[in-house]
Amino acid sequence: MEKKEVEQHPLGFFLPENTKLLMLGSFPPPLARWSMNFYYPNIQNDMWRILGLIFYHNKEYFLETKKAFSEEKAKAFCREKGIGIGDTAMEVIRLKGNASDNFLQVVTPLNPAEVLAKIPACEAIVVTGQKAMDTLIAMLPPVEEPKVGSYSRFTLLGRVFRLYRMPSSSRAYPKPLEEKAAAYKVMFEELDIS
Template sequence: MTPDFSNLPLERHPFPPFIPSNAKVLIMGTFPPKPIRWSMEFYYPNKTNDFWKVMGIIFYNDVDHFRLPDGTFDEALIRNFLEEKGIALHDTGAAIRRLKDNASDKFLEIVEPVNLGALLEKMPDCHVIATTGEKAASVIAEITASPLPKIGEWVEVVWPADGRLLDMTRMPSTSRAYPLAVEKKAEAYRQLFIKAGLIANP
């Protein structure tokens, strides 16, 4: 018998989409961790997540570029960086249930997926969508009726609302639970930003 999780609380996404006016790349995870894990009220807020370490390595050759002395993140510095580079952030789950009391994608039920069309309407210069993990990638694949890419693979689709060509890829998860060294994660994400034209190909 399939378990009934309908009695579990429904969580709506706590953060608005972060969309710079010059957004060229949209990076999408699944859903933020529970607020007790936050070190800031912004994306990838968990101090143990590698996302901001990866960004620091790629763009500043400094794993701690976005960290404050107490180990938390410098939200103002992060927002300025994203605005400057044209990197938008949001997640693929608009509403979810946690089937276990943690942030693991394996135990997240996506009740309502993101409205991808509404996001893309606000970023006409965006032609690259990157997901940070398998569950996020599967949501975007379903929305766009495209194949689920393997890590590092690219899929092209034409977005029917405006005819734009979207290049979509799946990146390794930046969760500490994902067994890959932060330097290896950074190398994977570096290829994303090279393809998107945000950094030069060395």
């Protein structure tokens, strides 16, 4: 049996000083699937289309070309809106060599207290998939897992946070783009991020 390689996370957390919301996925896809050197880099992933639709009424706002997202626009947006981005896994083994969460074995999860200590204005965490939720919840004090489209609360570092569970931005999650965007829009309104 061949031994699978442990893969280190290729990006550091992106944590603007004004981070109010921390967005967490599971782990980036293999490098061959990247269209930019930033989070949600796969052109097939709809996260930047969801955000473009909500904030700019244009699902193509973050596209640099038909096959690439604009890293500069994505980072500028996150800085302006106070959105930090990271992942719940720091080291993984890809059981099938693809981007599917179903075939990711988390070797080293994030340390939520360490990350949240760096962003004192943060009020909420949003996870964008079940693997991310499972990994994060295992590292938090007891917290009820929220249903997709809603949140629960937890306390860490003497602060109360909202934990949101939003629809996956992966095309494998069978919901129309507009429906996913509508769920995210409610969260941004609740957090007064406009």
